[in-house]
Amino acid sequence: xKKLSILCLIAVVTLTAAVTHAGAIYTxxxxxxxxxxxxxxxxxATLPDPGDYDWWHGCSPTSAxxxxxxxxxxxxxxxxxxxxxxxxxxxxxxxxxxxxxxxxAIASSGHIADFYSGGTGAxxxxxxxxxxxxxxxxxxxxxxxxxxxxxxxxxTFYYYTNGAPxxxxxxxxxxxxxxxGMYGIKEYVEYAGYTVDVLYNQYIDTQDLAYGFTxxxxxxxxxAGRPVLIHVEDHTMYxxxxxxxxxxxxxxxxxxxxxxxxxxxxxxxxxxxxxxxVLTVVPEPATIAMLSLGALSLIRRKKQTK
Numbered sequence: 684x685k686k687l688s689i690l691c692l693i694a695v696v697t698l699t700a701a702v703t704h705a706g707a708i709y710t711x712x713x714x715x716x717x718x719x720x721x722x723x724x725x726x727x728a729t730l731p732d733p734g735d736y737d738w739w740h741g742c743s744p745t746s747a748x749x750x751x752x753x754x755x756x757x758x759x760x761x762x763x764x765x766x767x768x769x770x771x772x773x774x775x776x777x778x779x780x781x782x783x784x785x786x787x788a789i790a791s792s793g794h795i796a797d798f799y800s801g802g803t804g805a806x807x808x809x810x811x812x813x814x815x816x817x818x819x820x821x822x823x824x825x826x827x828x829x830x831x832x833x834x835x836x837x838x839t840f841y842y843y844t845n846g847a848p849x850x851x852x853x854x855x856x857x858x859x860x861x862x863x864g865m866y867g868i869k870e871y872v873e874y875a876g877y878t879v880d881v882l883y884n885q886y887i888d889t890q891d892l893a894y895g896f897t898x899x900x901x902x903x904x905x906x907a908g909r910p911v912l913i914h915v916e917d918h919t920m921y922x923x924x925x926x927x928x929x930x931x932x933x934x935x936x937x938x939x940x941x942x943x944x945x946x947x948x949x950x951x952x953x954x955x956x957x958x959x960x961v962l963t964v965v966p967e968p969a970t971i972a973m974l975s976l977g978a979l980s981l982i983r984r985k986k987q988t989k
Contacts, residue, residue: 728905729924729933731757735776738937740790740799741827742919743838743864743912744820745937748789749921750910751820751871754964759908764964766875778940790821798827799835806834823874824867831862838864840884840914842958846892848883865960872964881963884914887956889948896959898930898947904961912960915951922959 734752739745752773754764765772768788777783790799793815801808809829817823825831826838833839839862843849851869854860865884872879888895902925904911911922913934920943924933930947945951 726928727924727926727933728902730905730908730910732775733910733921733923733933733935734773734785735778735935735940736785736789736921736937737776737778737940739777739786740795741821741824741836741838742937743840744789744824744826746912746919746921746935747820747824747864747868747871748785749923749935750912750962751788751875752785753910753923757908759964764877767872767877767964769875776940788819790826791815791819794819794821794827798829801835803836804834808835818874820867820871822867823870824864825862826864833862838919840864840958840960842884842886843894844892846886846888846890846894846896848885848894848896848961850883851879853883868960868962872962878965879962880965881961884958884960886958887948890957896961898925901925901932901947901959902927909961909963912962913945913956914958914960915945915954915956918951918954919960920951 730753734749734756736745736749736752739748748768751767752775755766755768755773756775758764767773768784770784770787773785773788774783777785797810797814798821799808800810806829809827821827824838825833827833827835831839841849841854841857841859841863843853849865851860851863851866854863854866860866865882869879869882885894885896886892888897901911901922905923905925913920913922913932918936920937921935922932923935925931926933926944932945932947934943934945934951935941936943936951943951945956948956950956
């Protein structure tokens, strides 16, 4: 795996007069009167070659697709995860004419035929089962599926109201795995022949709850080579970097090509940032590769996103 690209913002301090007031804190105006310039130190980091995918039948599976694409290309902790986007290496972006392997991993032709015939936002258009054999993120995440209450393009995520992490095992404990987009990510990873070590949704620390995922934790994930799903109201995006100086998230938004930014806990396109989904994929393939969905096809996949 390539190393993170790190840019240090170095403090520059120019002194033209000695300052002997040890421990004093000066305003910028006072420092200016003393001939002192102040520049704060921070650091910016991004994952290598972050994938940039155009919206494909749901923002949540598209953003999860960028996550799978990262691991497919770069692996994790020195190990290959090259089957997370089947058929070859995941593309770096999916804007412009296809076809794209990444789009097949996000929402396959079988998914679109069975659950998306009415177009974006429609409901009641799912075909009667039996459905195609599940083979993409949208299948396992429950995206667009009437049977779990999702209109076309929408996906459901659950959170603990006190801000504690809501894990994939919690989804099973509380009987909501069938409609949980987060749990569906686990199923897709297992379908690809791997397993998850860590997977959870969590409200962020700006929500004034007992617990909350912090910007420091987000930076730790990026520094460790792990992208994070960023949830704002009615939308999911792909977080792949940060600037620590001003708590800025670098992201791809599934709407337009190129790097976008958002202040941690702020708003993006008028939508409040409230949560994250965190994933660690176990590098080694699962003991038994999921060559056939078998019983898994019976376990399909609440905050909603589209």
